[in-house]
Amino acid sequence: GWTWDNILPIYKSMEAYDSSVLEFPSFWSAETNSPSKLKQATQWRGFHGPIRTVPAGRTLDSIAPLFVQSCIAKGIPLAARGFNDPTPERRVGAGYYDFNFRDGVRDSIASTFLAPNRKQKLWPIDGSDATHLTIPDNLIIRTGATVKRVLVDKDGPDGSPVAIGVEYFDERIGHMHASMLKSAKHIEKLTKRPPEVILAGGAILTPQILMNSGIGEKGTVADIPGVGKNLQDHPFVAVAFRLQLDVAAQAPSVYTVAEEMEEYFDAVSKLRESSTDPSVANELGSFGTAGFSAGAFLRSPWADENPDLQLTVFPRVIEPHIMHRDRRPSNVTSQNQYEDPISQQRVPKRIPAMLVTIALLTPEARYEVKDAQKRTLFEGEHMASWNAFAKRLQFRVPSIELPSNKKEYLSEMDIKRLAWGLEEVRRIQSNPPLSFATTEEVYPGAEVRDASLLEFIKKDHLPNSHWVGSTKMGPESDPTSVVNEELKVKGVDALRIVDAGVIPLVPNGNTHSTVCVIAMRAVQLILSGSPKKTKPSV
Numbered sequence: 001g002w003t004w005d006n007i008l009p010i011y012k013s014m015e016a017y018d019s020s021v022l023e024f025p026s027f028w029s030a031e032t033n034s035p036s037k038l039k040q041a042t043q044w045r046g047f048h049g050p051i052r053t054v055p056a057g058r059t060l061d062s063i064a065p066l067f068v069q070s071c072i073a074k075g076i077p078l079a080a081r082g083f084n085d086p087t088p089e090r091r092v093g094a095g096y097y098d099f100n101f102r103d104g105v106r107d108s109i110a111s112t113f114l115a116p117n118r119k120q121k122l123w124p125i126d127g128s129d130a131t132h133l134t135i136p137d138n139l140i141i142r143t144g145a146t147v148k149r150v151l152v153d154k155d156g157p158d159g160s161p162v163a164i165g166v167e168y169f170d171e172r173i174g175h176m177h178a179s180m181l182k183s184a185k186h187i188e189k190l191t192k193r194p195p196e197v198i199l200a201g202g203a204i205l206t207p208q209i210l211m212n213s214g215i216g217e218k219g220t221v222a223d224i225p226g227v228g229k230n231l232q233d234h235p236f237v238a239v240a241f242r243l244q245l246d247v248a249a250q251a252p253s254v255y256t257v258a259e260e261m262e263e264y265f266d267a268v269s270k271l272r273e274s275s276t277d278p279s280v281a282n283e284l285g286s287f288g289t290a291g292f293s294a295g296a297f298l299r300s301p302w303a304d305e306n307p308d309l310q311l312t313v314f315p316r317v318i319e320p321h322i323m324h325r326d327r328r329p330s331n332v333t334s335q336n337q338y339e340d341p342i343s344q345q346r347v348p349k350r351i352p353a354m355l356v357t358i359a360l361l362t363p364e365a366r367y368e369v370k371d372a373q374k375r376t377l378f379e380g381e382h383m384a385s386w387n388a389f390a391k392r393l394q395f396r397v398p399s400i401e402l403p404s405n406k407k408e409y410l411s412e413m414d415i416k417r418l419a420w421g422l423e424e425v426r427r428i429q430s431n432p433p434l435s436f437a438t439t440e441e442v443y444p445g446a447e448v449r450d451a452s453l454l455e456f457i458k459k460d461h462l463p464n465s466h467w468v469g470s471t472k473m474g475p476e477s478d479p480t481s482v483v484n485e486e487l488k489v490k491g492v493d494a495l496r497i498v499d500a501g502v503i504p505l506v507p508n509g510n511t512h513s514t515v516c517v518i519a520m521r522a523v524q525l526i527l528s529g530s531p532k533k534t535k536p537s538v
Contacts, residue, residue, distance in 0.1 A: 001485060002473075002521070010517045010524075012046030017053045017098075019045075044086060051516070052107045055082070056096040056293035061286065062250040063243075063315040063354050063437070064294035068094045070434035071296055074427060083297055083509065088305045094296040097312075100512075103271035104264065104288035109516065114141070144171035149212040150197055151178060152221050156493055161221050163197040163495040181494070193526065196494045200519075203231060203467035203501035207369040208398035210471070210482075215492060216371070222491035226480040228369035230472050231400065232506040234310070234464040235410060236359040237418050237457050238322055239425050240347050240443040247437040248352030260285050291318055297361075297509070298424060300417045306508055308362045309421040314355040317347050321462045322355065347443045354438065358421035359464055361508050364411040369398045369470050410461060418457045423449075466511045471501035486525050487518075498522040 045053070056064070071094035072078055079085075079095035100107040113135060147168045156162030165180035181195040199206045207216070207228040214221035216228065264287035292314045297307035347355070402409060410418075426446075429438060440446065444456050471489075474481025482489060483502050489495040500515045507514045 007517060007521070008044070010520050011513065012044070013049050014051050014513070014516055014520060015046035015049045015053050016051060017045035017047055019055065044084060050112045051100055051109075052102045053098050054101050055098050056289070060096070060293045061289070061291070061315040062247060063313060063434075064096065064292070066247075066434045066437050067294045067313045067356075067428070068096070070428050070431040073431040076296060076298070076428070079297065083295070088307070091297050092299055092307050094294065094311075096293050097290070097295055099290050101288070104268040104284040109519075142168075142170075145169065145177075146171075147201065147209055148176065149209060150199070150215070150495060151180070152213060152215075152492065152495075154221060158493075160493055161491065162493040166197060194494060196496055196526070198496045198498055198522075198526075200497075200499045202499050203470045204369055204398050204400065206497055206499055206501050207470045208371065210489075211371040215489065222489070224482055224490055226472060226474075226482045228371075228398075228470050229366075229403070229480060230469040230504070231367040231369055231467060232363065232365070232469040233367070234359040234361060234466045234506060235363055235365055235414070235418075235461045236321075236357045236464050237422055237461050238347070238355055238357045238443065239422050239441065240317060240353045240355045241429055241438040242440055242442050243352045243354055244437055244439060245352070261287055264288055291315075298421065300420045302413060302417060303362070306362070308360065308417060309424075310359040310361055310509065311421070311425065312357045312359070314357070317353055317355045321464070322347060322357075351442055353442055355443075356425045358418055358425060360414055360418055360421075361506070363414050363506070365409050365414050366403060366406070367400050367409065368403050370401045371398070408458070410458060415454050415457050418461065419453050422453065422457070466500075466506060468500040468503040468506050468511060471497050471499075472504040473502045474504060487522055496522065496526075 068078070077093035079091060079093035081090055082095060082098060083091055084098065085091055102111075105111070145168045147166050149167050150163050151165040151167055152161050153164050154161050163181070165178055167176055167178050169175070170177045181197065183195075199209060201209055210216055210224075210227050211219070213219075215224060217223065217225045219227075263283060264285055267283035267285075267288065270283075292312060294313045296311040298309045298311065299307050300309055302308070347353070426441070429435060429441075444453075444460070448456050471482040472480065473483050473485060473487070476484065476490070481504075483497050484490065487496045487498055487502060489497060498519055500511055500518070502518065503511070503514065
């Protein structure tokens with residue numbers, strides 16, 4: 001199952017938590033500074049897994065400690081054990097994020113599991129030293145391949161539809177190609193397990209592949225109404241404050257970026273040659289970080305015991321969704337509803353400012369992934385020839401839309417929570433030392449309050465790209481579920497989904513580690529043998 005006792009060992013087995021880089025600021029509580037308390041704070045962490053996790057600790061941006069201290073001055077507790085403590089009351093508070101870094105570079109899943117110098121590394125998948133796993137030598141990775149659909153035999157051996165392969169566009173040869181499963185008898189003789197097709201396209205692309213394959217609401221292969229429904233995210237809004245010039249001067253600028261980048265690459269080379277000298281990590285500078293360090297988890301007046309708002313502090317206006325929106329011409333609109341720039345308000349450019357995002361962790365908001373048959377694959381006149389090519393190949397790409405019974409994405413409660421969160425950031429900023437380091441609010445502006453603030457949130461909220469839920473897991477009795485507890489697609493044999501789409505409710509925080517655990521749990525399920533058959537929803 002997916003119980004706490006089953007899943008926690010997988011979380012821990014994935015992680016190599018390195019607390020040696022954690023250098024507590026002077027205001028950090030004495031409780032966590034003691035070795036015994038630090039051990040308690042890390043009891044939920046793993047130390048021998050493949051993915052390295054480090055606290056922001058050693059390299060903090062200049063704004064981070066000011067924000068945390070202002071939170072404490074305002075009465076917000078310090079998240080002394082970090083944001084990953086499973087106890088809700090200990091997660092509420094301000095503190096520093098953890099990041100997946102190794103030798104100054106993000107320790108991605110690809111670099112961790114597939115890099116030639118690391119792929120043969122063994123790691124436990126059940127929290128013990130007895131069970132290990134490694135990437136097989138016969139793994140083939142095809143790049144430049146866009147999957148169109150799953151190929152299905154509607155009359156499988158027992159009369160049910162069964163996946164037999166996938167059809168994809170191969171950029172190398174310029175046309176469609178099919179990759180077929182080997183015969184079940186041949187595979188089971190070698191592995192003792194039946195062959196399967198596993199979709200891992202994510203919560204947006206996987207539903208489209210299913211719909212292309214006749215699997216979905218009123219599908220020709222399997223009628224599964226939940227495909228594409230229940231799409232969730234952590235919608236957010238932002239507020240920005242101008243920085244005092246002396247504070248802004250501490251951050252990287254166009255005048256120092258070239259020198260800092262050169263120092264960063266030199267440090268990365270040294271670390272890769274020899275990682276025995278810990279002092280080299282100090283030479284990575286800001287390029288060896290995520291670009292931000294601090295944040296907070298808060299409970300609005302309408303929250304239950306768990307935090308319902310997440311704050312992230314950027315020392316510059318570098319949040320990617322904000323930057324993407326502000327780069328788009330105001331007269332260009334997307335064909336996806338969630339990207340339409342309803343408001344023309346933008347964060348002022350060329351102003352030294354800090355940015356705080358307020359993300360809603362428990363939204364009532366839902367989207368749907370719909371099969372947009374009339375939508376073009378590429379936008380712009382210069383891509384007309386590609387659109388014709390895509391049409392000839394019968395590509396259909398997903399469109400993110402509101403459910404037919406909704407006129408607005410955010411509910412009134414969603415807007416109220418986000419409004420409270422934005423006002424709370426304003427209250428934090430009014431406390432020293434942050435109040436001494438910043439001046440006026442430059443976005444959305446101090447005059448945006450009450451009714452105008454609610455309207456601002458309604459129009460200016462942005463997606464967080466934490467998409468989950470569109471192929472949700474659930475029992476056979478749930479007509480809106482798409483996969484069962486073994487990640488098997490209902491009504492189609494030999495087909496699993498292993499991505500964020502299977503998560504029924506968006507997690508109470510960032511989704512990356514949860515998706516990693518789903519993948520490792522899928523490994524356990526696949527290795528356990530032939531799962532039980534599933535039935536389509538009725």
